[in-house]
Amino acid sequence: MSLQTSSAVYAGGFSNPPVASAHAFRAAMNAMARPGEVQEITGATPPEGISPAAGCLLLTLCDPETGVFLAPGADTEAVRAWLAFHTGAPIVAAEQADFVLGSWEALMPLARFRTGTPEYPDRSATLIVEVPGFGTPNAQLRGPGIKGTAEMQLPELAAFQDNAVLYPLGLDFFFTSGSQVAALPRSTQVAAEA
Amino acid sequence: MYVAVKGGERAIENAHAWLAEERRGDKNVSELSLAQIREQLSLAVNRVMAEGSLYDPDLAALAIKQSRGDLIEAIFLIRAYRTTLPRFGCSQAVKTGDMACDRRISATFKDAPGGQVLGPTFDYTHRLLDFKLAAEGEVPDAPVAKPRKEATPHITEFLQGEDIIEREPSSDAVPGDLTREPMSYPADRAVRLQSLTRGDEGFILGMAYSTQRGYARNHAFVGELRIGTVPVEMEIPELGFAIEIGEVELTECETVNQFKGSKTVPPQFTRGYGLVFGQSERKSIAMALVDRALRWEELGEDNLGAPAQDEEFVLSHADNIQATGFLEHIKLPHYVDFQSELELVRKLRREAAELSETLAAREAAQ
Amino acid sequence: MSDYNFAYLDEQTKRMIRRAILKGLAVPGYQVPFASREMPMPYGWGTGGVQVSAATLTPDDTLKVIDQGADDTTNAVSIRKFFEKTAGVETTEETEKASVIQTRHRIPEAELTEDQILVYQVPIPEPLRFLEPRETETRKMHALQEYGLMHVKLYEDISQHGAIATAYAYPVKVEGRYVMDPSPIPKFDNPKMEMAAIQLFGAGREQRIYAVPPYTQVVSLDFEDYPFEASKAEHACDLCGSEHSYLDEVILDDAGNRMFVCSDTDYCRSRREAGHSGRLSEEAA
Numbered sequence: 095m096s097l098q099t100s101s102a103v104y105a106g107g108f109s110n111p112p113v114a115s116a117h118a119f120r121a122a123m124n125a126m127a128r129p130g131e132v133q134e135i136t137g138a139t140p141p142e143g144i145s146p147a148a149g150c151l152l153l154t155l156c157d158p159e160t161g162v163f164l165a166p167g168a169d170t171e172a173v174r175a176w177l178a179f180h181t182g183a184p185i186v187a188a189e190q191a192d193f194v195l196g197s198w199e200a201l202m203p204l205a206r207f208r209t210g211t212p213e214y215p216d217r218s219a220t221l222i223v224e225v226p227g228f229g230t231p232n233a234q235l236r237g238p239g240i241k242g243t244a245e246m247q248l249p250e251l252a253a254f255q256d257n258a259v260l261y262p263l264g265l266d267f268f269f270t271s272g273s274q275v276a277a278l279p280r281s282t283q284v285a286a287e288a
Numbered sequence: 289m290y291v292a293v294k295g296g297e298r299a300i301e302n303a304h305a306w307l308a309e310e311r312r313g314d315k316n317v318s319e320l321s322l323a324q325i326r327e328q329l330s331l332a333v334n335r336v337m338a339e340g341s342l343y344d345p346d347l348a349a350l351a352i353k354q355s356r357g358d359l360i361e362a363i364f365l366i367r368a369y370r371t372t373l374p375r376f377g378c379s380q381a382v383k384t385g386d387m388a389c390d391r392r393i394s395a396t397f398k399d400a401p402g403g404q405v406l407g408p409t410f411d412y413t414h415r416l417l418d419f420k421l422a423a424e425g426e427v428p429d430a431p432v433a434k435p436r437k438e439a440t441p442h443i444t445e446f447l448q449g450e451d452i453i454e455r456e457p458s459s460d461a462v463p464g465d466l467t468r469e470p471m472s473y474p475a476d477r478a479v480r481l482q483s484l485t486r487g488d489e490g491f492i493l494g495m496a497y498s499t500q501r502g503y504a505r506n507h508a509f510v511g512e513l514r515i516g517t518v519p520v521e522m523e524i525p526e527l528g529f530a531i532e533i534g535e536v537e538l539t540e541c542e543t544v545n546q547f548k549g550s551k552t553v554p555p556q557f558t559r560g561y562g563l564v565f566g567q568s569e570r571k572s573i574a575m576a577l578v579d580r581a582l583r584w585e586e587l588g589e590d591n592l593g594a595p596a597q598d599e600e601f602v603l604s605h606a607d608n609i610q611a612t613g614f615l616e617h618i619k620l621p622h623y624v625d626f627q628s629e630l631e632l633v634r635k636l637r638r639e640a641a642e643l644s645e646t647l648a649a650r651e652a653a654q
Numbered sequence: 655m656s657d658y659n660f661a662y663l664d665e666q667t668k669r670m671i672r673r674a675i676l677k678g679l680a681v682p683g684y685q686v687p688f689a690s691r692e693m694p695m696p697y698g699w700g701t702g703g704v705q706v707s708a709a710t711l712t713p714d715d716t717l718k719v720i721d722q723g724a725d726d727t728t729n730a731v732s733i734r735k736f737f738e739k740t741a742g743v744e745t746t747e748e749t750e751k752a753s754v755i756q757t758r759h760r761i762p763e764a765e766l767t768e769d770q771i772l773v774y775q776v777p778i779p780e781p782l783r784f785l786e787p788r789e790t791e792t793r794k795m796h797a798l799q800e801y802g803l804m805h806v807k808l809y810e811d812i813s814q815h816g817a818i819a820t821a822y823a824y825p826v827k828v829e830g831r832y833v834m835d836p837s838p839i840p841k842f843d844n845p846k847m848e849m850a851a852i853q854l855f856g857a858g859r860e861q862r863i864y865a866v867p868p869y870t871q872v873v874s875l876d877f878e879d880y881p882f883e884a885s886k887a888e889h890a891c892d893l894c895g896s897e898h899s900y901l902d903e904v905i906l907d908d909a910g911n912r913m914f915v916c917s918d919t920d921y922c923r924s925r926r927e928a929g930h931s932g933r934l935s936e937e938a939a
Contacts, residue, residue: 614859
C-alpha cells in the first residue's frame with residue numbers, strides 16, 4: 095500500500111462520530127420511514143468509487159457485528175481498507191451479508207441475498223444501491239410511510255415488485271447519490287408511474 | 289381547590305437527600321470503609337460480583353455501601369456500570385484444573401489425589417451466635433499448611449479414564465454472549481450457563497431444590513466442589529500469544545448424575561456444571577443441578593413438565609435485575625390505564641343493570 | 655464515571671439499536687429482537703424507550719417526555735433530566751415544539767406532524783403473551799399469521815360481558831399483517847396511531863423494538879357486530895372544557911366529589927391560555 099492510499103484509509107471518517115452518526119442515522123431513518131423521499135446525508139468522505147451518502151450509511155450502521163458484501167465496482171482495495179479501519183466490519187459472501195454495496199447492475203442477481211425467515215424477517219440484507227441521481231420518476235409507490243402515493247425513479251420495477259410479494263420477508267433498499275439518500279423497504283408496493 | 293401534583297423534580301431531589309442520610313445512619317457510628325466491606329463482607333461482595341457479572345471486589349464493595357446492603361440494588365449498580373465499559377476482547381477459557389485450591393471436596397470418593405480440603409467453610413460450624421464477635425474480638429491466626437505444588441486433578445477425570453462418565457465435547461467455537469445478543473430459544477448450553485451463573489441465587493437455589501424434591505429429579509452427587517484462584521489469560525493480537533492479565537477466584541461444581549445408556553452406548557454417568565465468581569458455593573451447586581435438569585432433551589430423557597426442565601421459563605425469569613425492575617414498576621403511576629378500566633367496568637355495570645331492569649319489567653308485565 | 659458518551663450509550667450499542675429500528679420500519683408491527691443494554695434506571699421504567707431515544711436523538715432535537723400524558727410526573731421528570739445531562743438536548747413541555755417525544759401510556763392530544771418522532775415505552779411487546787406465554791410459540795403464531803386465538807379471546811369477552819373487555823393495550827393489526835401491542839395506551843388513543851409522525855416502540859427488558867412508519871394502516875381488532883369504540887369518561891375537562899380529550903378522574907374530598915381533567919397537561923394548559931375554561935376553572939385558578 096502506498097503512503098498516499100494509506101493516509102486516505104485513515105481519513106474521511108466522521109469528524110465527531112457520536113454527533114455525525116446521529117445526524118446520518120436521522121436521515122437514514124427518515125428515508126426508510128418515508129419511501130421515495132430524498133434526504134441529505136453528509137459527514138463522510140469515503141474513497142473514490144463510493145458516494146459520500148453510501149459512506150455515511152456504512153459508517154453509521156456497520157461494525158464488527160455486521161457482514162458487508164461489496165459488489166464488483168465497489169470492491170476495491172481502497173474501499174476495503176477504509177471500511178476495515180473505520181468500521182471493523184468483516185467482508186463476507188453475498189449470501190451472508192447484512193449490508194451490500196454496489197451499483198444496480200453489479201448487485202444482480204438479487205436472489206442470493208438474505209430475505210429473512212418467517213420467524214425472523216429482520217434477518218435480511220439491506221442493499222445500498224449507488225445510483226446516478228434521483229431523476230424523473232418512473233415508479234409510483236404505495237404503502238407504509240406514504241400518504242396516498244409517492245413517486246420515485248427506480249432502476250427497474252419488476253425486481254421491487256417481486257421483492258414486495260415476499261413480504262414480510264424481503265430486501266430493504268437504500269439508494270445513494272452524492273450526498274443524497276432515499277429508501278425503498280420491502281413493504282412498499284411499486285407500480286409504473288401513470 | 290384542585291392543585292395538580294407539581295414539583296416532581298424537587299420531590300426527587302429531596303428523596304435522594306434523605307436516602308443519602310439514611311444510608312449513612314447515625315453519624316456517631318464510624319463510617320464503613322470499602323476495605324472493611326471488601327474484607328469482612330466478602331461473601332456479599334462475591335455475590336454482587338457474580339450476579340453483576342463483573343469481577344472487581346472494590347467496585348462491588350462500593351455498590352454494597354451505596355445500596356445500604358441491598359444486594360440486588362448493588363448488583364444493579366454494577367450491571368449498569370459494566371454496560372458502559374469498553375469491550376477489549378475475550379479471555380481464553382480458564383483452566384480450573386490448574387486452580388490453586390483453597391477448598392476442594394468430593395462427595396463421590398473417600399479420598400483422591402489432592403485430598404479432601406475443607407478450607408474456610410461454614411459446614412461444620414455449629415450455628416450458635418458468637419457473642420464474642422459483638423465485642424470485636426481479635427482472631428488468632430489459622431494454622432497454615434504448605435501449598436500443594438502440583439495441580440489438583442479434577443475428580444471427573446478419573447471417571448473419564450474409565451469412560452464411565454460422558455465426555456464433554458471440546459470446541460473452539462466462540463460461545464454466544466447473552467449481554468451482546470438478544471436471548472432466543474432454544475439457547476445453547478454456553479448461553480444457558482451464562483444465564484444461570486449471573487442469575488439470582490435465590491431463584492437458582494429454588495429451582496435446584498425443586499429437582500431434588502422430585503420435579504425432574506436427576507440424582508446428583510457432588511463429584512467435586514473446588515474454590516480457588518485461576519489465572520486469566522488473553523491473547524494479544526499485536527503480540528501473537530497469550531499473556532496473564534490477572535487472576536480471579538472461582539467456585540466450580542461438577543455433579544455426577546444418574547447414568548444413561550442406550551442400545552449403542554453402554555450406561556454412563558452424566559454431568560451438571562456450575563461455575564461462579566468468588567466463593568459462591570451454594571450458587572454453584574444449585575447451578576449444576578439446574579444445568580443438568582435443562583439437559584433433558586440432549587440426553588434423551590422425558591420432559592416431565594417440571595419447571596426446572598423448562599428452559600424458556602428458567603432463563604427468562606432467572607435475572608433478578610429484570611425481575612425486580614418489572615415487579616417494582618407497578619408502583620409507577622398507572623392512572624390512565626386504571627381510568628380506562630374504571631370507565632369500562634362502569635359501562636358494563638350500567639348495561640347489566642339496564643338489562644335486569646328490562647327483564648324485571650317484562651316479567652312484571654306478563 | 656463522569657464522562658459518558660453523547661446520549662449515554664456507546665456508539666456500537668447505538669448502531670445495533672439503529673439497525674433494529676430500520677428493520678422495524680421496513681416490517682411495520684414486527685418485533686425486532688435487540689440486545690438491550692443494562693441502563694442506569696430499572697427495567698420496567700422505560701429502559702426500552704430510553705435506549706430508542708438515545709439512539710435517535712441528535713443535539714439539534716428538542717425532547718419532550720410524558721408519563722400518563724403529563725410532563726411533571728416523577729418518572730417523566732427523571733428521564734427528561736437523564737437526557738438533559740447525557741445528551742445536552744433542549745427539552746420542552748410543549749408538544750408542538752418537540753421533535754422527539756418519549757411517552758409512557760399516552761399519545762398527545764395535539765395532532766403530531768411529519769417532523770416529529772414518538773417513542774413509546776413498552777412493558778410487554780407481545781400482544782399474544784397473555785394468551786400464550788411462550789415466546790417460542792408466539793413467534794410461530796406471528797410467522798403463520800395465526801391470530802385466531804386473539805379473536806377467540808375477544809369473542810369470549812363479548813359472550814361474558816357483552817363487550818370487549820380490553821380498555822388499554824388494545825391490540826391492533828398493522829398494515830393488514832402483524833398484530834401489535836400499542837403499549838398500554840388507553841384504547842381512546844388507538845385511532846391516533848395512523849399519524850404523520852414516526853412511531854418507535856422500545857421494550858428493554860423484553861429486548862424488542864418495533865415501529866410504525868407515518869400513515870401506516872393501524873386497525874384496532876374488532877367484530878362487525880361489535881365494532882371498536884374509542885371511549886373516554888363522558889365528561890368535559892373541568893379546567894379547559896375540552897370534550898375531546900382523554901380525562902383523569904380526580905377525587906376531591908372525603909365526600910367522594912370528583913373532577914375530570916385532561917390527562918395531557920400541555921394540551922389542557924394551552925387551551926386555558928387560549929381562553930377556554932371548564933366547570934371548575936375559577937376555583938382551580
